[in-house]
Amino acid sequence: MNTNPVQLFDVESSTFTYILVADDDRSAVIIDPVERHWERDLAHLKRLDLTLAYVLETHAHADHVTSAGKLREVTGAQAAVPSGCGITPAEVQLDDGDVICFGAGERIEVLHTPGHTAGSVSYLWRGNVFTGDTLLIDGCGRTDFQSGSSAALYDSVIGKLFALPDTTRVWPGHDYKGQSVSTIGWEKRHNARLANRSKAQFASLMAALDLPKPKLIDIAVPANQNLGLPHGA
């Protein structure tokens, strides 16, 4: 059975944060929380009467700062992050195939899906995949900075994400059009950047995007590599 996460949104950076609730209704994991919303997110955990087991990051974000460090501090949760992202203060460094366990028998599987950044991962839980900036609804993350690679992103999406069952729900790290959720089946057939496109065609398309440098990158990446806490903290 397919259980949905609680999906939270940051209007400023169009970032989604997710709360995954264990079947026992007592234990939870949060993915990609946003710094300015740590009190809102903590309030959600309190209202739902949940104990936070882990704070997960999909990658070291360039467009917003995480609240992982803050949430870890106030809840006692552990931070679990992709091993290739330089997020050194986290308790758990995750590699492809690792499994995070929480609640009574909940399992989150780690898929290393490089491309947006070299360290990016996706998380698989109960028929849902949390794709960060690797696969977006009808799109994908950019691949032109932070060790990004269009070839790697193509292989991650085609080889790993599109190999999941068609009914797998796709919960992205961002959306800019009011969309919330998709499926692997739909993205395989319709994704504007990745469906029915060769690796070379995809590389040309991504190379031609010519996007401006993210405004916050020089602040956000070092901050996120420290779980959003001030350096020296």
Place this chain on the structure above:
Amino acid sequence: MNTNPVQLFDVESSTFTYILVADDDRSAVIIDPVERHWERDLAHLKRLDLTLAYVLETHAHADHVTSAGKLREVTGAQAAVPSGCGITPAEVQLDDGDVICFGAGERIEVLHTPGHTAGSVSYLWRGNVFTGDTLLIDGCGRTDFQSGSSAALYDSVIGKLFALPDTTRVWPGHDYKGQSVSTIGWEKRHNARLANRSKAQFASLMAALDLPKPKLIDIAVPANQNLGLPHGA
């Protein structure tokens, strides 16, 4: 077990729309869809490969126009609405205690919860209650127009909604602070307007709010009583 809905948001009116997905992953119901997002919502149904069984309204909204009529037209779903709201073109007029069935064994129970409007209802599904503008997170809907009544709202919340199990998840019709979900237990203990307050105290508080008339009320209510379709359509 507690299955979450898919929660969608309209930034302009801060309205939540919900998609309830049957356990068989094929059939769905949508609650309080917003006119300007009918294509977005239809795209969600397509991406999740769902057949829409019903469009539900919690009441005749005064702050935005519904897409119920449009979604009914394009999907073949039935419109099911509270009987006391004057929404005459709907196929199903719902009363307290009615049950809406969809998918393989899904049951949505109708709770008549007057107060914001005389006809307002809440919907109960799998440990989730969709409260429209009756009960909001840490607040409640206004009671000063459209046959609203603070006494009725107090009785609805205290007598019906707060009588649900504490773990019941509360999914409101609006939120203005980035919040998404609460529980009956939390609202009973902490709701700023309704927790630990007598009916007389609540009536005084609501009478003192002195809110401006909703800008869209003279357009939205008649439109919503026609499922958001032009009159004569």
